[in-house]
Amino acid sequence: MKSLKPNWSLLFVLAVTLATTGCKPADENKAASSGAAGKPTVALVMKSLANEFFSTMEKGAEAHQQAHAADYELLSNGIKDELDVSKQIELVEQMIAQKVDAIVIAPADSKALVPVCKKAQQAGIVVVNIDNKFDESVLAANGVKFPFVGPDNRKGAKAVADFLAGKLKAGDPVMIIEGSPNAYNGLQRRLGFEDAVNAAGLKIVASQSGYWETDKANQLVASLITEHPETKAVLCANDSMALGAVPALRAAGKLDSVLVVGFDNIAAARQLIQEKKILATADQHGGQLAVFGIEFALDTLKNKTTPADRETPVDLVTAENLSAK
Amino acid sequence: MTKPNETSPAWRGLIADYAGLLIALGLLVVVFSLATRHFFSPETFRTIANQIPAAVLVATGMTFVLIVAEIDLSVGSVAGLSGAVLGAALTQWQWPLWAALLAAMGAGAFCGTFNGLVSLKWRLPSFIVTLGMMEMARGGAHAVTHSQTQYIGAAIERIAITEFFGLSLPFLLAMVVVVVAQVVLTKSVFGRYMFAVGANENAARFSGLNPKRIRLTVFILCSSLAALAAIIDTSRFQSSNPNAGTGFELQAIAAAVIGGTSLMGGRGSVVRTLLGVLIIAVLNSGLASIGAKDEIKRLVTGAVIITAVIVDYYRTRMIRGRAA
Numbered sequence: 080m081k082s083l084k085p086n087w088s089l090l091f092v093l094a095v096t097l098a099t100t101g102c103k104p105a106d107e108n109k110a111a112s113s114g115a116a117g118k119p120t121v122a123l124v125m126k127s128l129a130n131e132f133f134s135t136m137e138k139g140a141e142a143h144q145q146a147h148a149a150d151y152e153l154l155s156n157g158i159k160d161e162l163d164v165s166k167q168i169e170l171v172e173q174m175i176a177q178k179v180d181a182i183v184i185a186p187a188d189s190k191a192l193v194p195v196c197k198k199a200q201q202a203g204i205v206v207v208n209i210d211n212k213f214d215e216s217v218l219a220a221n222g223v224k225f226p227f228v229g230p231d232n233r234k235g236a237k238a239v240a241d242f243l244a245g246k247l248k249a250g251d252p253v254m255i256i257e258g259s260p261n262a263y264n265g266l267q268r269r270l271g272f273e274d275a276v277n278a279a280g281l282k283i284v285a286s287q288s289g290y291w292e293t294d295k296a297n298q299l300v301a302s303l304i305t306e307h308p309e310t311k312a313v314l315c316a317n318d319s320m321a322l323g324a325v326p327a328l329r330a331a332g333k334l335d336s337v338l339v340v341g342f343d344n345i346a347a348a349r350q351l352i353q354e355k356k357i358l359a360t361a362d363q364h365g366g367q368l369a370v371f372g373i374e375f376a377l378d379t380l381k382n383k384t385t386p387a388d389r390e391t392p393v394d395l396v397t398a399e400n401l402s403a404k
Numbered sequence: 405m406t407k408p409n410e411t412s413p414a415w416r417g418l419i420a421d422y423a424g425l426l427i428a429l430g431l432l433v434v435v436f437s438l439a440t441r442h443f444f445s446p447e448t449f450r451t452i453a454n455q456i457p458a459a460v461l462v463a464t465g466m467t468f469v470l471i472v473a474e475i476d477l478s479v480g481s482v483a484g485l486s487g488a489v490l491g492a493a494l495t496q497w498q499w500p501l502w503a504a505l506l507a508a509m510g511a512g513a514f515c516g517t518f519n520g521l522v523s524l525k526w527r528l529p530s531f532i533v534t535l536g537m538m539e540m541a542r543g544g545a546h547a548v549t550h551s552q553t554q555y556i557g558a559a560i561e562r563i564a565i566t567e568f569f570g571l572s573l574p575f576l577l578a579m580v581v582v583v584v585a586q587v588v589l590t591k592s593v594f595g596r597y598m599f600a601v602g603a604n605e606n607a608a609r610f611s612g613l614n615p616k617r618i619r620l621t622v623f624i625l626c627s628s629l630a631a632l633a634a635i636i637d638t639s640r641f642q643s644s645n646p647n648a649g650t651g652f653e654l655q656a657i658a659a660a661v662i663g664g665t666s667l668m669g670g671r672g673s674v675v676r677t678l679l680g681v682l683i684i685a686v687l688n689s690g691l692a693s694i695g696a697k698d699e700i701k702r703l704v705t706g707a708v709i710i711t712a713v714i715v716d717y718y719r720t721r722m723i724r725g726r727a728a
Contacts, residue, residue, distance in 0.1 A: 129542075129647055134551040260698055288698050293645055294637065301451040302692035306442045319645065322553065326564075326640050330454050331447065347555035347643045354557070 119180035119380050120152040121373050124170050126187045126211075128157035131345050132365045133185070136210075139366030140373060151377060154179060164188045171195045175202050181376035183369060185210035189263040190217045197223045205379045209372035211264050226379075228372045228389045230363040232264045232342075235393030236271025236316075239340050239361045242395055243312055244279035246338060246358070251311040254303055255286040256296050256324060258316035265291075268316040268342055276314075284310060289320040297323030304331045312338040318348035318360055325356050344396050352398050359397045367391070424719060425663065425679040428712070429686060436690030443693050450570075452685045454640075457574035458483075458633035459655060459681050464585050465626030466656035467677045471589070472615075472622050473602040473669025474523070474530040478537035479630040480652030481545065482515045484645075486631035488545035491554030491644030501559060505635060512631025513624055515541055520623030524616045530623075538653070545646040553645045556638070563639035574636040581629070585674040598622065603670030659684055662712040664719070683708065 123140050125133045137155050144153035154174070158166045167187045172195060174182055182199055184206065186192035193213055196206050200223060208225045218224060247253070255272050258265025269286070276283060284307045289296030300313060304327060313328070315321040321341030328334045334356065341348050344362035351357040371391050379385055437444035462479050469476045486508040493504035515537055523533040566573040589595040600608040601615040608615055630652070638644045657667075662680035665672030687708060691701045 129546060129551060131552050285695060287692060287695065292647070292650075293641055293643075294648065297641070298455055298688055299692050301455060302448075302689040305445060305447040305451055306440055306693040308442065308447075319553065322641055322643055322645070326642065327451075330451065345553060347553040350555045350557065 118150070118152060119377070120154060120177075121181045121183060121376055122174040122177070122179040123153060123155040123369055123373065124167065124174065124182060124184040125155065125157040125369070126167070126185050127159065127163075129159065132343055133157055135365045136185075136369045140369040143370045143373060151373070153373070158187060164191045168192060168195045171199060175199050175204065178202075179204060180380055181205040181207065183207045183209055183372040183376055185369075186213060187211075188261065189214045193217045193221050193223070196225060197221050200225070205376050207372045207376045207379070209368055211262065214263065226375065226385055226388055228375045228391065229368060230391045230393040232267035232363075232393070233271035233274070235361040235363060236268040236342060237274045238271075238393065238395045239342060239359050240272045240275030240314055241279075242359050242397065243314065243338060243340050244275055244281060247279065247281060247311055249280035250282060252282045252284040252307060252309050253312040253314060254284055254300075254307065254310055256289040256299060256313060256315045256320050257286060258288065258291050258320075260288050262291075265316050272314045272316075281312075289315070289323065291317055291319060293319045293323035295323070296320035297327045300324040300327035301330065304328060304333060304337070308333075310337055312340070315339065315341045317341060318343045318345045318357075321357050321360070322347055322351070325351060349396070349401060352396065352401055355398060359395060361393050362396050363393045364391060421673070422676065422679065424715060425676060425683070429679060429683055432683065432686045432690060436686070436693060440690070440693045443690060448689060448693075452682070452689055453575045454572055455689075456681055456685050457572075457578035458637045459652075459659065459685070460578040460678055461581060461629045461633040461636070462652050463656040463659040463677045463681050464581055464674050465629035466653070467660045467663070467665050467672045467674050468585070468589075468598065468622045469530075469626045470657075470660055470665045470667060471598050471602045471669060471672040472619050473605070474619060474622070475657075475667070476519065476530065476534045476623065476626050477653045478515060478519060478534040478541055479626065479656060480649040481538045481541035482512055482627050483630040483634040483637070483649035483652055484545040484647065485515065485541040485548070485634075486512045487634035487638045487644040487648050488548040488554070488646055490560075490635060490638050491556055492548045494556050494559055495554050508635055508638075509628060509631045511544075512627045512629075512634070514627075516624035516627025517620070519627065520620035523623075524619060542646075545648075549644065549646045551646055553643050555643045557642055560639045561642050564636065574639070577632075577636070581632075582674050582678050589672075589674060594618070594621075599670055601669075655684065658709050661716075662709060664712075664716045680712075683712075 125136060128134050128137060137157065140153060140155055156170050164187050171182065175198060182204055184196065189211055200206050206225045208227045209229050212227050212229065213225060253276060255269060257269050285303045287299055289299050296315060300323065304310060313324045315324055318341035321339050324339050325334065328337050338358045340358050341360040344360045348357055348360050352360065368391060371389065375386065375389060462483065466476060466479060489511045490504050490508035493499040493507050519530065519534050519537050522528065523530045564572065564574060568576060597613055597618050600613060601618050605615050634649065637648060659680035660672065660677045662683055663673065663676030665677060687705055691704060
């Protein structure tokens, strides 16, 4: 391919886009950093706002700030693409330059974000880790610690899979559709699924990554169900992938004989649960997650001590408890 | 050019044209069938037939755009926007199905018109304009859906599950589009104009053609096909996700290039693009069936694309050598 003439112009445009997107208008930033004396500024740094889970999280945080407008200023930012790790590092650097008082971060990568957060901590900023936990070994290698406020994904996934196992019998074959291979929470969910599956004596016939996406999971499940037609259940590491698994099973004529579970409790999945096409999902209260982190940061700022890690709840969602609500 | 040589019988031209791709496809099927228990089964082929319609439509539009020496990077986002409009119209605005479908197609056609008018009016590379549209349409998809997956349910399902002779409506639709597009390319005046504009714009203009009008039509066609693809995928998943279609543009370009479409314009065939889509689909399905690791899947898929381009280089040289 000796074509694609305007290659350098692509680079230029990419550079411009990277430099502009994600940066909030300058006046907003200024207002925040010069914030009224005594009122701390908390920066919320999230992963992709394109993901329903994080947009819900941001809305929860904004509602909380409006209710507590006298207590703190909120500066919330997300990245365009969940895998755009370098952009998130730049965001944290910008927040350090803004001299915010606290950073509440859901790291896009549990290892790559450690050094820049260490820099923030050394600059006297309170750093609170939410949602996706930093990697212990990288934290140790950098000689830092950040308090973690978030759900135990492994426990949540185990609860979903335990509920599923109750509907199956020992020896039944199941498949796991994993999240992105580089995401800590994806790994934890897989481990949680495996904990329950092994405890119940089920057999894992396939375990592959659907990269968190509906269409990728759909293709994957469609191929896997042909290869392993005896499968009794599909465990998906998030609801978007469960939404892809259901039509693949329907196309194979197996929707009635194969159970599907997801994770995240998005609105679309709740409806499929009521239609009995998905068996269960897990709610980790995304809307509240950032709020827990912000409250934690405010406590730390006020009391000048670091409270212990805080585990937030993960609840099992099934047709029974949906109709009860 | 992919047109059969007039002095030899048509079938010989056809075989020479498609043999390489068909052999590659056949080889993949044989390899995966030997490596797995159930790959070689009607279910696999039905599954692939269910999955490819959206990709075929987008790749067909992309082939047209590439033939006239342009590129459209916005197809994935335009599909996302059209799907979002469809979902929002059915759930938030409570529109009847026909109106929602019309709105989805309209959103696609609008984006194509914008791409075409802006890049032609200011003589901007379509690479840049459609890169901008890629962002704008994705933003629009998120605005319309409030970044939430819209669950539609049975209202939309019947498009995907309607079957004739065991073949799904989307599959038949995609095949009809391929046949019509191929006939337009090889037999119609418009098709000849497309090749002429793509191969040598100045020559085309001196012979009295209006390259701008032809290119604008092609941009609109391409975005409209992306909208149609979005309708099919929305129906298949019974829901519209604002991130749907991410990466479609690269898949479509890959399929067209595997099928021997030139990124420099003036050369391409929709049927060969279809074979390109099939090769990628068989590869995806087969690699999943043998349980290949993700890194292996990506390595292999990338290597197949590059190999196809190298093979195509020799094929073109061979054909030119014979013609001389």
